Amino acid sequence: MMKNVDKLDPNWRSDALNLALDYGMQTIAVRAGQHRTDEGEHSEAIFTTSSYVYTSAADAAAHFNGDKTGNVYSRHTNPSVRTFERRLAALENGERAVATASGMGAILTMCLAYLKAGDHLLAANQLFGSSIGLFNNYMAKFGVEVSYVDCFDNEAWANAVQPNTKVIYCESPSNPLAQICDIGFLSQLCKANDILLVVDNCFATPALQRPLDLGADVVIHSATKYLDGQGRVLGGALVGSDKLMQEAFTVVRSGGISMSPFNAWVFTKGLETLKLRMQAHCQNANQVAEFLVNHPNVSAVHFSGLSDHPAHELATRQHHMTGGYGAIMGFEVKASDSDLIVVIRNLLLGMSLIPPKWFLSLII
Numbered sequence: 134m135m136k137n138v139d140k141l142d143p144n145w146r147s148d149a150l151n152l153a154l155d156y157g158m159q160t161i162a163v164r165a166g167q168h169r170t171d172e173g174e175h176s177e178a179i180f181t182t183s184s185y186v187y188t189s190a191a192d193a194a195a196h197f198n199g200d201k202t203g204n205v206y207s208r209h210t211n212p213s214v215r216t217f218e219r220r221l222a223a224l225e226n227g228e229r230a231v232a233t234a235s236g237m238g239a240i241l242t243m244c245l246a247y248l249k250a251g252d253h254l255l256a257a258n259q260l261f262g263s264s265i266g267l268f269n270n271y272m273a274k275f276g277v278e279v280s281y282v283d284c285f286d287n288e289a290w291a292n293a294v295q296p297n298t299k300v301i302y303c304e305s306p307s308n309p310l311a312q313i314c315d316i317g318f319l320s321q322l323c324k325a326n327d328i329l330l331v332v333d334n335c336f337a338t339p340a341l342q343r344p345l346d347l348g349a350d351v352v353i354h355s356a357t358k359y360l361d362g363q364g365r366v367l368g369g370a371l372v373g374s375d376k377l378m379q380e381a382f383t384v385v386r387s388g389g390i391s392m393s394p395f396n397a398w399v400f401t402k403g404l405e406t407l408k409l410r411m412q413a414h415c416q417n418a419n420q421v422a423e424f425l426v427n428h429p430n431v432s433a434v435h436f437s438g439l440s441d442h443p444a445h446e447l448a449t450r451q452h453h454m455t456g457g458y459g460a461i462m463g464f465e466v467k468a469s470d471s472d473l474i475v476v477i478r479n480l481l482l483g484m485s486l487i488p489p490k491w492f493l494s495l496i497i
């Protein structure tokens with residue numbers, strides 16, 4: 134039985150909810166969380182509505198004061214957003230997901246939900262730049278102590294834990310050097326010290342890796358990346374236990390960091406093809422990495438799919454898709470800074486563009 138079923142919610146049909154990981158991932162990706170209206174539509178409808186109507190003033194009052202469950206306002210809940218949340222939660226094997234307006238919205242929600250002044254946030258030193266900016270410029274401003282450790286050095290992680298450490302935060306694979314963190318080790322460290330382990334899984338996706346199964350408490354997504362996969366919309370999500378997600382949900386609802394129904398629908402459709410796309414991305418990336426590693430003008434390739442990469446064995450163990458190491462990699466060329474521009478220009482199919490389309494090659 135799928136864990137993230139709200140039994141009190143009358144709008145969801147149980148036949149679309151009885152899915153768990155004993156079904157194949159592709160089945161979950163097309164079925165979990167489906168909300169079918171009385172029109173009997175085959176594909177999920179988009180509920181572009183800000184608010185909802187009730188049968189009477191008493192019915193409205195019951196919804197607003199919490200005596201009845203159901204939608205009251207789309208900053209709080211929306212059927213299209215709920216479908217995406219339920220499908221993603223099922224794919225990540227979590228009890229519940231909370232969608233946000235962007236990946237950074239999910240990371241901000243994590244900070245506001247699980248940290249307060251005086252707490253310590255311990256993060257990997259290989260992180261997306263905006264996450265570092267949020268931690269250093271804003272969390273620090275509100276009294277949260279922030280420090281960073283080498284993401285691949287387990288001893289350094291253990292030594293950096295303080296009595297006030299409340300969250301350990303990492304990306305695996307990381308942006309942009311595709312570094313891998315030992316999620317199982319970090320989970321043990323967190324459990325021994327009463328710390329939450331939060332893993333940004335946006336470059337692996339549940340097609341490759343499920344951090345909750347490896348012991349993480351919360352998974353973060355920039356859905357903008359592979360969950361959509363086609364560069365169309367911005368969005369994010371957190372996934373974890375009902376209790377932790379309820380704390381995140383109240384932040385999203387109060388702060389207005391909510392996902393739009395249209396974007397949620399696009400992500401729901403994106404999840405349907407996620408596994409196939411990730412398989413293709415990984416196969417292509419493996420070939421590109423082999424090409425680069427044998428190129429005379431390339432001095433280093435940062436990609437855990439290469440058998441001599443220090444994290445190759447760990448990534449092979451952590452990723453459940455065979456041969457799936459993701460499609461993000463870094464490489465260093467034997468060139469001066471001015472020659473680098475020429476290198477990028479000569480990569481005809483690479484695009485030095487932000488925001489990227491995720492099915493096109495991207496060089497940044």
Ligand SMILES: Cc1ncc(COP(=O)(O)O)c(C=O)c1O
Nearest residue numbers: 235236237261308335355357368
């Ligand atoms: C690893 C990682 N996490 C989070 C984000 C932020 O996501 P968004 O751009 O959807 O806010 C990004 C964006 O590139 C990212 O690469």
